[in-house]
Amino acid sequence: MNLFRGNPQKRSEKIRRQYERHKKVRGLIKKHADDILHSANFNSTNKHLQHGSVTVHKHCMDVARYSLLFNKKLGIGCNKYDLIRGALLHDYFLYDWHDKDYLPHRKRFHGFFHPGVALKNAEKEYRLTDRQREIIRKHMWPLTVMPPTCREAWVVTAADKYCSLMETLGLHRGHGAAV
Ligand SMILES: [Fe+2]
Numbered sequence: 001m002n003l004f005r006g007n008p009q010k011r012s013e014k015i016r017r018q019y020e021r022h023k024k025v026r027g028l029i030k031k032h033a034d035d036i037l038h039s040a041n042f043n044s045t046n047k048h049l050q051h052g053s054v055t056v057h058k059h060c061m062d063v064a065r066y067s068l069l070f071n072k073k074l075g076i077g078c079n080k081y082d083l084i085r086g087a088l089l090h091d092y093f094l095y096d097w098h099d100k101d102y103l104p105h106r107k108r109f110h111g112f113f114h115p116g117v118a119l120k121n122a123e124k125e126y127r128l129t130d131r132q133r134e135i136i137r138k139h140m141w142p143l144t145v146m147p148p149t150c151r152e153a154w155v156v157t158a159a160d161k162y163c164s165l166m167e168t169l170g171l172h173r174g175h176g177a178a179v
């Protein structure tokens with residue numbers, strides 16, 4: 001199989017553009033949420049699996065990236081500060097929902113429970129805006145029944161579902177939980 005099909009110049013240009021895009025997104029996330037990225041609790045989510053081999057940490061970083069991407073591609077005009085911080089904190093429940101012995105009832109009802117737990121944890125550490133609260137509280141819609149009331153929450157809800165599906169299908173992979 002030829003791994004280097006096509007014009008090599010075009011290919012390296014594509015890789016360069018991709019790298020520049022990723023660098024820009026990383027820079028935006030750092031600009032708006034450096035405190036979250038460096039917090040002990042946020043980094044502890046590297047120990048918890050979300051779906052497949054993807055940790056909660058990687059999942060939240062991916063949701064923030066895809067939220068920015070959807071916002072840009074669709075020209076939605078979200079507030080980026082709220083979008084990024086809400087996306088990073090949307091699953092801030094800080095336990096391993098796969099751990100049956102630890103929290104058997106939470107495993108079964110995790111989908112319903114965890115937005116409230118995440119919101120409570122995030123409120124303890126950060127000064128949240130109304131939009132960020134809405135993102136965290138409603139990201140499991142339609143399980144939440146009440147739909148999101150701001151565009152940022154809709155975008156994170158969509159990015160979360162997209163990332164969760166990719167993780168479940170094994171199309172987004174991680175390195176497993178750090179122990
Ligand atoms: Fe969630």
Ligand SMILES: [Fe+2]
Pocket residue numbers: 059063090091160
């Ligand atoms: Fe999520």
